Amino acid sequence: AQSVTQPDIHITVSEGASLELRCNYSYGATPYLFWYVQSPGQGLQLLLKYFSGDTLVQGIKGFEAEFKRSQSSFNLRKPSVHWSDAAEYFCAVGPPGGYQKVTFGIGTKLQVIP
Amino acid sequence: EAGVAQSPRYKIIEKRQSVAFWCNPISGHATLYWYQQILGQGPKLLIQFQNNGVVDDSQLPKDRFSAERLKGVDSTLKIQPAKLEDSAVYLCASSLDRGQGSPLHFGNGTRLTVT
16 A cells, blocks of 8 residues: 655744755555645645656756655755745655545645744 | 635534535546545545546545536535534545646635534
8 A cells, every 4th residue: 555654744944944845655666756735725736746757856936856766755855945835745645647546645834934 | 727616615514414515626627536634634535536427436435425526517525414523624626637647736625614
């Protein structure tokens, strides 16, 4: 069965500082991997995805993530955080083929302080 | 393009009452999903439609939850009777189809509180 672990429930960073959100997955083969962001009262928005190819993927809003097969990880990074990045971030894993049948992690809530 | 529309935004009911949520997907999107997001957890897929047919309802508690998408466009999700543990945000999402190139577009959700 596929599963996702986001070990950090809550992270606080200063505006302008770098950010790394951790995600570890469990899946029998090479999965499809996703990061979504959810602002308060909003639905989820896709930040980026990994299907195959280059293991460093670029997303929207200046985010990137790196797929590391040996570590079963797909960590999300941003070099300089903005106050508007405060939100909840969900990592998700799914079988190859598309966006369906994904399993979401429990989320990491990001707080940005001035 | 207009996004996925959901209503109501909030609903408070007592346990054992019934409730219904409505979703209007993005025009032309064949695939529609309902997710349940309990506080402190990630979204969990309840049911997936392809046009007006059910593709996956393996995690839908069928003794109390039902969903329909009669004309292959908008959809309703019903809970009858509600339990305290049904308190959650119910998210609707749609995609153009089930293929690799069809990302999900989420609505803003309906927050249900069961007292």
